[in-house]
Amino acid sequence: MSDPEPEPLLSVQDLTISAAGTDTPLVRGAGFTLQRGRTLGLVGESGSGKTLTCRTVLGVLPAGCTVTAGRVRFAGRDVTRLDRRGWQPLRAARIGAVxxxxxxYLTPSLTIGRQLREVLRVRGGATRAEARxxxxxxxxxxxxxxxxxxxxxxxxQLSGGMQQRAMLALAVACRPDLLVADEPTTALDARTQRDVLALLRSLRERLGLAVLFVSHDLEAVAELCDDIGVFRRGELVETASARQLLRRPAHPYTRSLLAAAGLLEEEPYAR
Incomplete structure (x- = not known):
């Protein structure tokens, strides 16, 4: 008899997000799970719901947007409608973001060292000497x-790539369980993108992080992620392991995305 699968670190269940003044939800019925030590990539067209879903996981939906159905569970706790005080012990300490x-997102007037020290002291409980x-x-x-x-x-005073590395240092300073990475390589040149992807992989392996990774770059998602979810017009139309999705995509939209990126590994079975 096999051991039961552990409870996911992150569970998004039937999530629906709506905006004031609109009749059509921005995200409809999205659901997925993420285990510790794994990376889930979210892909899809601009405005398809990827970033709104991530912001719900972080508890930072834009003004006017609300969760109207479903829930988000983190480490066994329903965090869907936590207030600011409820989120305070989770952000930075248990959930990091880039x-x-x-x-x-970096404070322009403060040195990188001071920003790190403040996170370590306020969220991590470090002494001044320990934080330094x-x-x-x-x-x-x-x-x-x-x-x-x-x-x-x-x-x-830092390049874009150095700023992103500094942001990653802030995100993992308190050794969180989950890292949400929303388009972290988009504004970087090709070489720096590769470096940041390698760094994300290394941090995940060394720290045992779960990573929720959003990107328009299907090659980056295919390289980094264990599993992939595909958003289209507010719906999560397909979720599968990266290997399965690349070789045998089930949804026509997924096939079109992979074909356009030259990543369709073999022809899907005839249907």
Whole structure:
């Protein structure tokens, strides 16, 4: 008799998101699970619901958008309608996030080192000395050369790739269980994109992270992710292991996406 499968770290069940003043939901009935140590990639056209779903997982839906059905469970707890106070012990400490434009999320007037130290002290409970040492270690951990110099710099003094590495250092500073990465490579050149993908893979393996990864880049998703979910017009039309989805996509929209990207590994079975 096989052991029962462990409860997913993240479970999204029949999620529906609506916006004030509109009749058609922006996301309709989306559902998926994510286990510790695995990466789920969400793909689909712009406006298909990927980012709204991620923002629901983070508890930061845009003004005017609300969850009208379904729920999100994290580590066995329903977090769908937590208020700001309820989210406070989860963000940064247990759920980290990186986004497309790190410069918009890093505080422009504070040095990278100070931003890291504040997260470590406020969310991680570190002493001042521990935070200073740990901040330098994190910058080295994400592949930034000369961490002491980077720690003294403000975001504007860093390249886009260095800013994204600094953002990743902030996201994993408190060793979260889940990392939400929403288009983290989109604004980067091809070489830096590869470096960031390799870093995400390394962090997942070393820290045992679950990663929810959103990207328009199907090649990046295919390279990084264990499983892939495909959004189209607010619906999650297909979810499967990356291998299965690449070889035998079940939905016509998935087949068209893969064919356009040159990633359809073999002809699907005739239907």
């Amino acid at each position: 986004f497309q434009d790190p410069g918009s 040492e740990r901040a330098l270690g994190l910058l080295a951990e994400v592949g930034l050369r000369d961490p002491a110099r980077v720690a003294r710099q403000i975001p504007a």
